[in-house]
Amino acid sequence: MAVVGLSGRLARCYCLRAVRSLPVCSSLRVPALQLHVSKTAMGASQKDFESAVNQVKLLKKDPGNEVKLKLYALYKQATEGPCNTPKPGLFDLINKAKWDAWNALGDLPKETARQNYVDLVSGLRSSSDSSSQVKPEADKKQAGYETLVITSEDHITKIMLNRPAKKNALNTQMYQEIMLALEAASKDDSTITVFTGSGDYYSSGNDLTNFTDIPPGGVEEKAKNGAILLRDFVDCFIDFPKPLVAVVNGPAVGISVTVLGLFDLVYASDRATFHTPFSHLGQTPEGCSSYTFPKIMGLAKAVEMLIFGKKLTAGEAYAQGLVTEVFPDSTFEKEVWTRLKAYSKLPRNAMRISKQIIRNHEKEKLHAINAEESSILQERWLSDECVNAVMNFLSQKAKL
Numbered sequence: 535m536a537v538v539g540l541s542g543r544l545a546r547c548y549c550l551r552a553v554r555s556l557p558v559c560s561s562l563r564v565p566a567l568q569l570h571v572s573k574t575a576m577g578a579s580q581k582d583f584e585s586a587v588n589q590v591k592l593l594k595k596d597p598g599n600e601v602k603l604k605l606y607a608l609y610k611q612a613t614e615g616p617c618n619t620p621k622p623g624l625f626d627l628i629n630k631a632k633w634d635a636w637n638a639l640g641d642l643p644k645e646t647a648r649q650n651y652v653d654l655v656s657g658l659r660s661s662s663d664s665s666s667q668v669k670p671e672a673d674k675k676q677a678g679y680e681t682l683v684i685t686s687e688d689h690i691t692k693i694m695l696n697r698p699a700k701k702n703a704l705n706t707q708m709y710q711e712i713m714l715a716l717e718a719a720s721k722d723d724s725t726i727t728v729f730t731g732s733g734d735y736y737s738s739g740n741d742l743t744n745f746t747d748i749p750p751g752g753v754e755e756k757a758k759n760g761a762i763l764l765r766d767f768v769d770c771f772i773d774f775p776k777p778l779v780a781v782v783n784g785p786a787v788g789i790s791v792t793v794l795g796l797f798d799l800v801y802a803s804d805r806a807t808f809h810t811p812f813s814h815l816g817q818t819p820e821g822c823s824s825y826t827f828p829k830i831m832g833l834a835k836a837v838e839m840l841i842f843g844k845k846l847t848a849g850e851a852y853a854q855g856l857v858t859e860v861f862p863d864s865t866f867e868k869e870v871w872t873r874l875k876a877y878s879k880l881p882r883n884a885m886r887i888s889k890q891i892i893r894n895h896e897k898e899k900l901h902a903i904n905a906e907e908s909s910i911l912q913e914r915w916l917s918d919e920c921v922n923a924v925m926n927f928l929s930q931k932a933k934l
């Protein structure tokens with residue numbers, strides 16, 4: 535293959551571009567309409583395919599020119615069908631190599647190309663995973679994430695929200711990266727997975743600037759994409775198979791609070807607060823909190839939080855069952871991590887199976903509630919109440 539013979543920086547640059555120039559990022563931004571095509575007898579679903587496209591970006595090892603061309607060709611075939619562009623000129627080496635690879639797939643059906651793409655990525659991931667397992671420095675920070683810091687140590691995978699200057703507000707990229715991190719953590723050799731925040735906040739919830747990037751389809755498309763992203767995001771928490779722990783180092787707002795109902799342990803610093811100002815924002819509960827909160831704290835207290843936006847102290851959240859234990863801020867990190875390191879030595883399978891027994895009978899219900907909450911929010915985001923509240927925050931940096 536012409537490009538494989540290219541050496542040095544030029545070849546590397548081309549090949550990285552061959553994969554990077556695929557519309558990976560646009561698929562991250564616009565998962566709408568595509569993510570919920572169900573799995574068919576033909577093989578990989580569109581969602582598996584989207585996920586494989588995202589995983590390519592996180593490969594630890596460069597897969598080499600030939601594989602990148604194969605990925606490129608399968609991607610084009612899966613998304614556009616048989617090669618439909620004119621053959622590039624003889625001296626246009628890069629585009630000719632790409633064209634040849636795509637054209638070589640002939641009339642391969644889109645579904646088969648999609649499946650082959652998913653299989654290829656899965657093979658690349660497992661070989662890169664197994665090579666990383668033997669590395670002695672397996673407990674180092676994982677690369678490939680921009681909004682998170684992920685470390686694995688003492689059988690604990692720690693996912694740290696890392697936008698401290700924005701109080702760890704969840705932007706679209708962070709939602710996507712958290713989903714990828716959860717998927718990876720569900721398969722790694724850790725026994726428990728921990729979320730925490732960097733800086734003084736745990737998280738200020740949804741990044742309100744997420745509402746400003748309007749796609750060509752307008753605000754309706756934006757709302758639809760948001761609802762799909764939200765639903766996928768919360769689904770990952772519902773389905774997460776290992777004990778999931780929140781180390782709430784400071785104030786928590788919005789969606790960072792609601793999903794706590796899907797965690798197995800919530801440890802809080804006495805500096806933490808818990809605030810869900812949905813009505814103030816013209817919005818409604820998500821993260822399955824319309825179901826989990828009344829169940830955890832009783833209807834009256836859940837209503838105070840979810841409808842009236844009452845902010846709870848860590849002590850109040852503990853009294854209402856949302857928080858497992860509160861620690862003084864001065865000793866928080868030390869006490870919590872000592873505890874978690876001890877827990878992480880417990881037998882992995884016993885913990886996983888226990889979680890399954892405790893949670894599985896609710897899963898279907900939680901998925902249905904998540905779908906309903908997401909679709910209600912899709913409408914809410916188009917309401918004057920919501921638009922005005924968000925505009926107010928963005929224009930005046932109004933504090934709630």
Ligand SMILES: CCCCCC/C=C/C(=O)SCCNC(=O)CCNC(=O)[C@H](O)C(C)(C)COP(=O)(O)OP(=O)(O)OC[C@H]1O[C@@H](n2cnc3c(N)ncnc32)[C@H](O)[C@@H]1OP(=O)(O)O
Binds near residue numbers: 761764927932933934
């Ligand atoms: C796919 C979409 C799914 C959506 C699901 C639905 C989710 C719902 C929610 O999560 S609702 C909750 C949304 N969050 C908020 O309403 C909080 C808004 N922020 C604030 O009220 C305040 O910033 C604060 C109380 C968190 C902190 O106040 P303060 O200590 O005074 O700090 P600053 O306000 O100066 O904040 C520093 C810096 O961060 C920016 N920032 C903080 N939070 C957010 C946010 N949620 N979205 C966007 N930006 C945020 C803030 O603007 C400052 O930026 P600047 O330094 O000015 O550039």
